[in-house]
Amino acid sequence: MIEAALEIEALKKRYGEIVALDGVDLTVPRGEVIGLLGPNGAGKTTLVSIVCGLRRADAGTVRVCGIDALADPQSARGHIGLAPQELGVYPIDSVHQNLRLFGELCGLRSANLQSQIEAVSAALRLTDLMDRKAGELSGGQKRRLHTAIALLGEPHLILMDEATTGADVETRAALIQVVRDLAGRGSSVLYSTHYLGEVEDLEARVVIIDNGRIIAEGSITNLIAGNGGSIVELVFNGKAPILRGLDVTVDESVVRVRTEDPGREMGAIFAALGDEARHLQSVEIINPSLETVFLELTGRRYEPEENVDVMAS
Amino acid sequence: MSWRRSWALIRHELKALNDDPGSLVFLLIMPLLMMGLMKPLFGLSLQADGFVGANGAEQAVPGMAAMFVTFTGSFAGFTFFREHGWHTWDRLRASQATTPDIMVGKLAPTMTIAVAQMVALFALGVALFDLVIVGSLAALSMIVIGFSLAMLSFGMAITSLSRTSLQLNTYVNLAGIVFAGVGGALVPITVLPEWVQSAGRFTPTYWAMDGFLDVILAGAGIADVVVPTLVLLGFSAIFTAVTALRFRFEESKVYVA
Numbered sequence: 001m002i003e004a005a006l007e008i009e010a011l012k013k014r015y016g017e018i019v020a021l022d023g024v025d026l027t028v029p030r031g032e033v034i035g036l037l038g039p040n041g042a043g044k045t046t047l048v049s050i051v052c053g054l055r056r057a058d059a060g061t062v063r064v065c066g067i068d069a070l071a072d073p074q075s076a077r078g079h080i081g082l083a084p085q086e087l088g089v090y091p092i093d094s095v096h097q098n099l100r101l102f103g104e105l106c107g108l109r110s111a112n113l114q115s116q117i118e119a120v121s122a123a124l125r126l127t128d129l130m131d132r133k134a135g136e137l138s139g140g141q142k143r144r145l146h147t148a149i150a151l152l153g154e155p156h157l158i159l160m161d162e163a164t165t166g167a168d169v170e171t172r173a174a175l176i177q178v179v180r181d182l183a184g185r186g187s188s189v190l191y192s193t194h195y196l197g198e199v200e201d202l203e204a205r206v207v208i209i210d211n212g213r214i215i216a217e218g219s220i221t222n223l224i225a226g227n228g229g230s231i232v233e234l235v236f237n238g239k240a241p242i243l244r245g246l247d248v249t250v251d252e253s254v255v256r257v258r259t260e261d262p263g264r265e266m267g268a269i270f271a272a273l274g275d276e277a278r279h280l281q282s283v284e285i286i287n288p289s290l291e292t293v294f295l296e297l298t299g300r301r302y303e304p305e306e307n308v309d310v311m312a313s
Numbered sequence: 314m315s316w317r318r319s320w321a322l323i324r325h326e327l328k329a330l331n332d333d334p335g336s337l338v339f340l341l342i343m344p345l346l347m348m349g350l351m352k353p354l355f356g357l358s359l360q361a362d363g364f365v366g367a368n369g370a371e372q373a374v375p376g377m378a379a380m381f382v383t384f385t386g387s388f389a390g391f392t393f394f395r396e397h398g399w400h401t402w403d404r405l406r407a408s409q410a411t412t413p414d415i416m417v418g419k420l421a422p423t424m425t426i427a428v429a430q431m432v433a434l435f436a437l438g439v440a441l442f443d444l445v446i447v448g449s450l451a452a453l454s455m456i457v458i459g460f461s462l463a464m465l466s467f468g469m470a471i472t473s474l475s476r477t478s479l480q481l482n483t484y485v486n487l488a489g490i491v492f493a494g495v496g497g498a499l500v501p502i503t504v505l506p507e508w509v510q511s512a513g514r515f516t517p518t519y520w521a522m523d524g525f526l527d528v529i530l531a532g533a534g535i536a537d538v539v540v541p542t543l544v545l546l547g548f549s550a551i552f553t554a555v556t557a558l559r560f561r562f563e564e565s566k567v568y569v570a
């Protein structure tokens with residue numbers, strides 16, 4: 001059996017009192033894309049940073065293409081292309097010079113270097129921007145350059161941390177297309193994001209991380225199938241009333257009704273509510289999606305921006 | 314350690330320097346102006362000390378060169394802070410470049426600049442201020458290299474102790490002036506009080522000036538500057554040890570543009 005591109009076991013990391021990773025297991029098989037989904041502060045950047053040796057783990061193992069990345073980060077890096085969360089390009093250099101420097105650091109030279117630069121810049125639509133200074137590019141163009149750098153040298157494992165932060169629609173589409181193409185050509189990608197919609201567009205296997213723990217993984221279809229149907233969410237002024245005869249969870253002023261058929265269930269909900277309907281503030285139907293999966297697993301709505309997070313330093 | 318990776322980084326640093334010649338000009342123009350200003354005064358002082366034929370360039374040229382090479386030392390640290398500001402530091406670390414590759418790649422260009430700056434200042438001193446170097450040029454070069462190394466490693470030690478680029482600048486520039494003052498670069502050491510002269514021995518600048526003046530005025534050769542050169546290398550070793558102990562590769566520094 002060929003080893004996975006990335007195998008993480010029981011990975012732990014704390015920053016003082018804050019537990020960033022609380023025993024994470026995660027595997028990225030060769031040639032697969034894994035969408036690592038989690039709200040801000042879930043631990044995605046910490047995980048990615050440990051894999052490429054930028055931060056130290058407290059416990060656990062990390063293997064990159066069979067290499068113990070914690071013991072021998074230098075060898076592991078030979079297989080990794082990282083696009084960090086923070087945009088990191090040399091603003092005083094042209095697009096070409098940026099690609100050239102990082103290509104050379106990958107060990108690429110002459111014709112090989114040139115063809116790699118051409119390949120990644122074509123994939124990320126940078127070909128017409130080669131002589132522009134990176135500092136003078138638009139936000140989306142910078143993001144594309146930033147990502148292109150990670151693809152130089154055809155690394156086996158590509159780590160993309162919040163690749164679409166601040167990206168325009170064109171860039172986002174280009175990035176998602178690139179990830180799919182990479183997988184098609186046998187690369188493995190760990191794509192971290194806090195956007196639900198993005199993992200859905202990737203059509204990849206999803207690993208959901210929350211508070212430093214993996215809470216679910218699988219294909220989107222299976223995850224949704226395994227975690228109930230739609231949810232009708234009722235928000236009240238003040239404390240929520242008790243609804244009998246329905247599959248509900250109550251959270252202060254919020255009642256969530258689990259149902260296979262929300263349209264039909266409405267009648268029963270309002271019948272059960274009776275007079276209490278006066279206190280109703282809003283009603284929302286949440287169709288089966290990663291959103292309902294997250295809600296089911298954590299009891300919280302998926303609010304990526306909820307915990308105001310310092311951009312991971 | 315891979316020379317090819319270091320070389321890629323060196324070329325990249327040199328290009329950045331080349332794109333921003335303003336600061337380099339400052340490193341040459343300012344000391345030249347100071348040399349012109351100080352020369353007559355130093356001439357009188359040297360003559361009073363018994364160097365009858367001295368015109369003042371003998372003190373002004375090495376003195377100002379020694380003072381201004383300090384700023385090149387802080388420049389070395391600045392290039393690290395800049396990487397943090399651009400968020401490229403983590404990218405370099407996550408690349409296949411090793412720690413030595415990165416250190417050599419970033420420091421070799423600054424070391425070259427420091428040496429080139431001093432060589433240029435001595436050459437311009439000869440051309441513009443009638444500096445006469447009586448002793449051996451090889452001996453002079455030994456001091457130039459030893460002192461550049463000492464000031465560069467001093468800059469790196471302060472870099473490793475600073476969290477912000479403002480701290481780095483403040484400390485290195487302050488130290489540069491203090492070193493130059495008590496080390497006999499800003500004014501001839503002989504005019505300073507006794508206790509300052511003894512304190513001066515604890516600065517690299519004192520030993521550099523000792524070597525320079527020995528070569529320029531007293532015609533010293535290689536054998537005569539072995540001691541100051543070794544002392545300068547000793548300073549470099551101490552500063553490098555501080556850097557090695559304190560430099561945190563994973564630390565995120567604050568760079569304010």
Ligand SMILES: Nc1ncnc2c1ncn2[C@@H]1O[C@H](COP(=O)(O)OP(=O)(O)O)[C@@H](O)[C@H]1O
Pocket residue numbers: 015018019020038039040041042043044045046047309310312313
């Ligand atoms: N350098 C750090 N020092 C202290 N706490 C940190 C640091 N980096 C991240 N954290 C904390 O660790 C947790 C996980 O952060 P992070 O890995 O950046 O999550 P994500 O990338 O999913 O947003 C958060 O609570 C965050 O505040």
Ligand SMILES: [Mg+2]
Pocket residue numbers: 041044045046085161162312
């Ligand atoms: Mg993050």
